[in-house]
Structures are given as C-alpha cells and as structure tokens.
Amino acid sequence: RDEKITLSHGSGGKSSHNLIEGVFAPAFSNPLLDAMDDSATFNIVGTNPRLAFTTDTYVVSPLFFPGGDIGRLAVHGTINDLVTSGAQPLYLSAGFILEEGFPIADLRKIVGSMAESAKEAGVFVVTGDTKVVQRGKADGVFINTAGVGLAHPTWQPGQNRLQAGDKVLLSGPIGDHGIAIMLAREALEIETEVQSDTAPLHTLVAALFAAVGDSIHCLKDPTRGGVATTLNEMALSSDVAIALDEHAIPVHSEVRGACEILGLDPLTIANEGKMLVIVSGEKADEALAAMRKHPLGRETAIIGSVQSSPEGMVFLRTDIGGMRVLDMLVGDPLPRIC
Amino acid sequence: RDEKITLSHGSGGKSSHNLIEGVFAPAFSNPLLDAMDDSATFNIVGTNPRLAFTTDTYVVSPLFFPGGDIGRLAVHGTINDLVTSGAQPLYLSAGFILEEGFPIADLRKIVGSMAESAKEAGVFVVTGDTKVVQRGKADGVFINTAGVGLAHPTWQPGQNRLQAGDKVLLSGPIGDHGIAIMLAREALEIETEVQSDTAPLHTLVAALFAAVGDSIHCLKDPTRGGVATTLNEMALSSDVAIALDEHAIPVHSEVRGACEILGLDPLTIANEGKMLVIVSGEKADEALAAMRKHPLGRETAIIGSVQSSPEGMVFLRTDIGGMRVLDMLVGDPLPRIC
Numbered sequence: 315r316d317e318k319i320t321l322s323h324g325s326g327g328k329s330s331h332n333l334i335e336g337v338f339a340p341a342f343s344n345p346l347l348d349a350m351d352d353s354a355t356f357n358i359v360g361t362n363p364r365l366a367f368t369t370d371t372y373v374v375s376p377l378f379f380p381g382g383d384i385g386r387l388a389v390h391g392t393i394n395d396l397v398t399s400g401a402q403p404l405y406l407s408a409g410f411i412l413e414e415g416f417p418i419a420d421l422r423k424i425v426g427s428m429a430e431s432a433k434e435a436g437v438f439v440v441t442g443d444t445k446v447v448q449r450g451k452a453d454g455v456f457i458n459t460a461g462v463g464l465a466h467p468t469w470q471p472g473q474n475r476l477q478a479g480d481k482v483l484l485s486g487p488i489g490d491h492g493i494a495i496m497l498a499r500e501a502l503e504i505e506t507e508v509q510s511d512t513a514p515l516h517t518l519v520a521a522l523f524a525a526v527g528d529s530i531h532c533l534k535d536p537t538r539g540g541v542a543t544t545l546n547e548m549a550l551s552s553d554v555a556i557a558l559d560e561h562a563i564p565v566h567s568e569v570r571g572a573c574e575i576l577g578l579d580p581l582t583i584a585n586e587g588k589m590l591v592i593v594s595g596e597k598a599d600e601a602l603a604a605m606r607k608h609p610l611g612r613e614t615a616i617i618g619s620v621q622s623s624p625e626g627m628v629f630l631r632t633d634i635g636g637m638r639v640l641d642m643l644v645g646d647p648l649p650r651i652c
Numbered sequence: 653r654d655e656k657i658t659l660s661h662g663s664g665g666k667s668s669h670n671l672i673e674g675v676f677a678p679a680f681s682n683p684l685l686d687a688m689d690d691s692a693t694f695n696i697v698g699t700n701p702r703l704a705f706t707t708d709t710y711v712v713s714p715l716f717f718p719g720g721d722i723g724r725l726a727v728h729g730t731i732n733d734l735v736t737s738g739a740q741p742l743y744l745s746a747g748f749i750l751e752e753g754f755p756i757a758d759l760r761k762i763v764g765s766m767a768e769s770a771k772e773a774g775v776f777v778v779t780g781d782t783k784v785v786q787r788g789k790a791d792g793v794f795i796n797t798a799g800v801g802l803a804h805p806t807w808q809p810g811q812n813r814l815q816a817g818d819k820v821l822l823s824g825p826i827g828d829h830g831i832a833i834m835l836a837r838e839a840l841e842i843e844t845e846v847q848s849d850t851a852p853l854h855t856l857v858a859a860l861f862a863a864v865g866d867s868i869h870c871l872k873d874p875t876r877g878g879v880a881t882t883l884n885e886m887a888l889s890s891d892v893a894i895a896l897d898e899h900a901i902p903v904h905s906e907v908r909g910a911c912e913i914l915g916l917d918p919l920t921i922a923n924e925g926k927m928l929v930i931v932s933g934e935k936a937d938e939a940l941a942a943m944r945k946h947p948l949g950r951e952t953a954i955i956g957s958v959q960s961s962p963e964g965m966v967f968l969r970t971d972i973g974g975m976r977v978l979d980m981l982v983g984d985p986l987p988r989i990c
C-alpha cells in the first residue's frame with residue numbers, strides 16, 4: 315500500500331481521527347496521551363499542583379482575516395484547549411516557521427496581536443523558537459503554541475463522562491470563524507460582514523464552574539470538524555446517543571446564507587470562540603443562566619440532550635420535523651481553517 | 653523600509669539574535685522570557701516545585717540523515733534545552749505540519765523514532781496536534797516539540813553568570829551534526845561516514861551536577877550558530893572575555909576535512925548532542941573527570957577559560973600560535989540544519 319497524506323487528514327474530522335488513532339496514538343501510547351483530551355493533565359511531583367499541557371499548530375490561510383489573524387488564533391486556541399480541560403491558562407510557548415521573503419512588517423503585526431491577546435487573557439509567552447525555510451517551502455508563517463496551565467484541583471476532563479439525561483449547551487452561534495476565513499480567501503460574490511469568533515474562553519468557563527462546578531460532565535471547543543464532529547467523538551467515547559434540536563442551534567443568518575451558497579453545513583464548520591458544555595439535566599438551567607450573563611456567552615442555548623441509545627450516534631431533529639443522523643466531518647471542505 | 657525575512661534569520665547566529673531582540677522579545681517582554689534562557693523556569697504556585705518549559709520547531713532537510721532523523725532530533729533537542737536549564741525532562745508535546753502527498757510510511761518511521769527516543773530518555777509525548785497544508789506549502793514534515801521538566805530546586809540557568817577564572821568544558825567533538833546533514837544533502841564527492849551526534853544529555857548533566865553541583869556557572873547546548881555563537885552570547889551577557897585554545901577543541905578529522913573543502917568553520921556548525929559547561933576554575937578537573945566517565949562525555953575537553961576583559965569578546969589561540977577574534981555566526985551557510 316502506498317498511502318499518502320491528504321488534506322482531509324488535517325480536517326479535524328474522520329480522517330484526522332483515523333490518522334491519530336492509526337499512527338500517532340499507538341506509537342506514543344501512555345496513559346496521559348491515551349485519554350485524548352484537549353490537554354494532558356498530571357501532577358508534577360506528589361499530588362499537587364495538577365498541571366495541564368497542550369499544543370496546537372496554526373497554518374491558517376489567509377494570515378489576516380475579518381475579526382483576527384493567525385497570532386490571535388494561536389493564543390486563543392491554545393488557551394481554549396487548556397480551559398476545556400478545566401485549567402487556568404498561565405504560560406505559552408511560541409514556535410515560528412517563517413518563509414524566506416516574508417515581510418517583517420507583517421511579522422510585527424502578527425507578533426503584536428499575539429502579545430496583545432496574551433495580555434488581554436493574562437497569559438505570558440515565556441519561551442520561543444524561530445526557524446526560516448526557503449521561499450516555496452512554507453506559506454508565509456506557521457505558528458505553534460504550547461500552553462501550560464494550572465489544572466482544576468478536582469474536576470477531570472473526559473469525553474467519556476456523558477450520561478443519559480445530560481443537556482448539551484452551546485455558548486453561541488456557530489460557523490462564524492470558518493465562513494469568515496472562507497470569504498476572506500475567495501473573492502466570492504457574497505456581501506456580508508461575517509467576523510471570526512476567535513476569543514479566549516477562560517472567564518466564561520470560570521463563571522460556569524462557579525455556578526455548577528461538578529455538574530459539568532464535559533467541556534469541548536468545537537474547532538476543526540465543528541459541533542458535529544465534537545459531539546460524535548463524545549457520543550462514541552461515552553457510549554451514548556446525543557439528540558440535537560436544529561431549531562435551537564444558533565447560527566447567524568449571514569453564515570446560514572453563505573453555507574447554503576457554498577454547500578456547507580454550519581455544524582461541521584470550525585469555531586474559535588465557542589464552547590460545548592455537557593451538564594447534568596437538573597443543573598442545565600443554572601448553567602445556561604450563568605453563561606448568558608457572560609459577554610462571550612450571551613447567546614448560549616440548550617441545543618440537545620444525551621440519551622442512552624443508540625450508542626455512539628448523534629441525531630438532529632430537523633426544523634421540518636424530520637430526524638437525521640449527524641456524522642463526523644468527512645473530507646475537508648475548508649483546508650487550513652486554523 | 654521594506655525588510656524581508658532571509659535565511660540568515662534562521663541561522664541561530666547574529667541575524668537570528670537581531671530578529672529576536674528586535675521583534676519578538678520587545679513584544680512579548682516579561683521577566684521569564686527576558687532571561688532568554690534555553691527554557692523558562694518558574695514556580696506554578698507558591699514556591700515548589702519549579703518547572704522548566706521550552707520549545708523548538710524542527711525543519712531539518714533531509715528528514716532522514718546518517719545518525720538520525722527529524723523525529724529523533726525533535727525529541728533530543730527539546731530534552732537538551734530542558735537539561736541546559738538544569739531541569740529533569742518529563743513531558744513533551746508534538747505538533748506536526750504535514751504536506752499533502754507525504755508518504756504515510758515515512759511518517760510512521762519518523763513517529764516511530766520519536767517514540768523510541770522518548771522511551772530511551774524516559775519522557776512521554778502527552779499531547780499533540782496534526783495539521784496538513786497543500787502540496788508545495790511545506791516541505792514534507794515540520795515538527796514542533798515543547799517540553800515540560802522539573803527544574804533544579806536551587807540552581808538557576810543564566811548566561812550572565814560567567815566569572816573570570818572559570819573554565820570552559822566541551823563534552824566532545826564538534827560539527828558532526830551539521831556536516832552529516834550537509835553531506836546527506838548534497839551529493840558531494842566526499843567519502844566519509846560522519847554521523848549526526850544527536851543525543852539526549854540528561855544523564856550526562858545529572859552526572860555533572862552530582863560531581864560539582866553549584867560550581868557550574870552555565871550550561872548551553874551549542875546548536876544553531878555552533879560553539880562560536882553560543883560562547884559569544886555568554887561573553888556578552890556576562891561582560892567577560894572567553895579565550896579558547898584551538899588545539900584543545902575536539903573535531904573529528906573527517907569533519908575538519910569536510911569543513912576545509914566546504915569553507916566552513918567547525919566552531920560555527922550546529923551540534924545536537926554536545927554540551928558547553930562553564931565551571932569555576934577550581935572544580936574544572938572534577939567536572940572533566942565526571943563527564944569523561946559518561947558514555948556521552950568520553951571526549952570532554954577543557955577548551956578555554958574566562959577572563960575579565962576585553963568584555964564581550966571571544967578569542968581563539970590558534971594552533972600556529974596566533975590569536976584571532978571569534979565572532980558569532982554571520983549569514984547562514986547551512987540553512988535548515990535542525
């Protein structure tokens with residue numbers, strides 16, 4: 315067999331999942347990695363304090379887009395993977411790959427917005443690295459950020475903790491990031507002002523923990539692969555079903571319109587400032603109220619619930635009263651979205 | 653001004669230094685980054701334990717070379733930046749950028765050697781990320797590793813701690829990595845079997861700490877920019893002079909020969925398994941003995957000493973009895989060495 319990497323291996327959807335499960339996970343296998351959470355959490359020595367550690371590389375194209383740039387994304391994305399694991403983000407690393415010929419003025423802008431977003435979120439870039447490759451061997455700038463945070467003292471992340479009766483909360487409208495990038499990329503005949511939703515979610519999640527704490531069963535930022543992929547992963551690893559109400563899922567009308575024209579499903583599109591929260595049924599309203607009070611959660615909605623069967627599946631009750639299976643993202647309609 | 657990134661910005665030498673000092677350091681400035689050590693070291697909460705955190709991105713070409721591959725390098729390099737800061741390496745992250753069309757069999761080999769080198773060194777890859785870019789937008793595979801370690805409880809890294817009378821120890825022959833890459837890259841008419849020296853130095857440095865502990869004034873792995881650049885940075889930040897004895901500097905004869913043919917100076921060539929140790933004069937022999945007992949330090953040599961002036965300069969007493977100023981690397985004779 316003469317298999318090659320394809321763009322779908324980077325989609326965050328089914329092929330990404332298969333590549334990680336088939337190549338990386340078995341080779342590196344250890345209990346911390348095997349959990350396959352957004353961050354690894356561990357005690358350095360003895361029992362305290364627990365730390366969280368995560369990484370993401372950013373290859374978004376274009377580098378600058380409505381609502382942000384690769385620098386903001388590289389700070390927010392890694393903060394959010396710490397937050398998703400219940401941690402307080404503290405320190406970031408920054409590894410740059412620069413293409414020969416890249417304008418230093420653009421680099422200054424990107425570094426400036428990284429610095430600004432780090433400051434806004436109260437995290438520090440404490441270590442870095444800078445490599446250069448020949449013209450044509452990269453695409454302007456790629457950035458890796460790794461993040462270290464102080465993990466929650468008791469709460470553990472885990473996609474396998476969903477229970478029948480849990481509610482699914484989504485912190486706001488989906489698809490803005492992916493569509494903003496798509497529209498910035500192609501000179502499409504669509505006149506809209508869709509902006510990336512890129513944002514750091516540490517204070518939103520802190521408010522949620524303050525309100526309902528241990529009733530949170532799972533947190534997950536629906537980035538590559540979107541809400542559909544993220545929920546499928548949860549359903550699979552918890553052996554439950556998830557039923558969503560299409561009418562309850564917030565989507566900006568411009569995004570819905572663009573998706574129709576482009577033949578995309580907002581549920582598989584990447585977000586960079588949204589959180590999916592799985593919370594026990596009896597605490598759902600309290601969680602909703604707490605999130606809605608936060609500026610980044612004003613449009614939070616309860617979009618569905620967890621059922622015991624059919625195990626590993628996600629369903630959508632459509633607006634027109636039907637029911638359809640919602641799969642993970644297959645293929646990659648929007649390569650290099652982050 | 654219309655400045656662009658050039659390959660020398662990635663050399664690890666003077667231009668890299670200027671780019672970091674001119675663009676990254678001022679934007680991100682904070683006490684941990686400002687130290688400009690190989691790792692940032694900090695206490696997470698309260699006073700204990702101290703952690704070390706570092707990152708490097710690997711863009712070496714070719715991906716496979718005599719003595720190693722990008723995967724081994726990505727594990728060893730980050731381990732060594734933790735070790736250089738006096739830390740015990742614990743956990744790594746792994747961020748991959750894959751080019752569309754890259755053979756999955758090659759990826760498996762690289763991931764396999766990362767896993768193997770991590771295992772050999774007792775560290776764990778606990779979190780990762782995988783991105784794919786279109787054909788022609790990367791060069792096969794780029795890998796970022798960040799590392800978290802347990803910092804030494806008392807010893808602090810610092811290039812500013814050199815004192816007149818200190819001795820400079822080098823753990824073995826220099827230039828092997830750079831020349832191995834160079835020869836693998838070009839189909840040169842040079843018949844040699846130079847192998848990369850890539851190796852994890854945690855046990856060598858542990859043996860050194862056990863022998864002379866606080867008498868170690870500075871540790872540094874002479875990677876990009878080589879021994880010449882590394883010692884210049886120390887001399888500058890400690891306001892001292894360093895005098896080296898050319899005859900004392902170990903260089904394999906094949907490397908010396910290749911350097912002569914290629915017009916390169918072994919002192920500016922990258923190493924991936926060597927350590928420079930600055931130790932107080934009276935403990936130099938004990939340090940030498942301890943390092944020579946270790947398999948990775950058998951050829952350790954005392955290559956020079958620290959003087960009070962002229963401040964910020966490095967000199968070489970040449971084999972023919974002359975004296976020349978040894979500058980940082982200028983330009984980039986060997987792009988993408990790591």
Ligand SMILES: Nc1ncnc2c1ncn2[C@@H]1O[C@H](COP(=O)(O)OP(=O)(O)OP(=O)(O)O)[C@@H](O)[C@H]1O
Nearest residue numbers: 326334338350351352537538746748779780781782
């Ligand atoms: N190359 C890799 N090696 C080891 N583990 C990996 C690798 N790539 C991904 N993983 C692991 O797979 C899981 C999913 O990774 P993924 O990057 O999809 O998550 P994410 O960062 O939350 O999403 P996104 O990258 O879209 O923001 C994580 O647990 C991650 O640590």
Ligand SMILES: Nc1ncnc2c1ncn2[C@@H]1O[C@H](COP(=O)(O)OP(=O)(O)OP(=O)(O)O)[C@@H](O)[C@H]1O
Nearest residue numbers: 408410441442443444664672676688689690875876
């Ligand atoms: N893009 C960046 N942003 C912030 N700090 C950076 C950046 N690039 C490098 N640095 C900092 O500059 C210093 C020197 O970095 P450099 O990469 O040269 O060190 P190194 O990793 O020891 O060498 P090498 O990369 O050759 O192995 C380190 O303190 C590093 O944290």
Ligand SMILES: [Mg+2]
Nearest residue numbers: 370391395537
């Ligand atoms: Mg992520």
Ligand SMILES: [Mg+2]
Nearest residue numbers: 352395398535
């Ligand atoms: Mg995530």
Ligand SMILES: [Mg+2]
Nearest residue numbers: 442443707708
């Ligand atoms: Mg580096």
Ligand SMILES: [Mg+2]
Nearest residue numbers: 708729733875
């Ligand atoms: Mg390094």
Ligand SMILES: [Mg+2]
Nearest residue numbers: 690733736873
């Ligand atoms: Mg170093």
Ligand SMILES: [Mg+2]
Nearest residue numbers: 369370780781
């Ligand atoms: Mg990721």
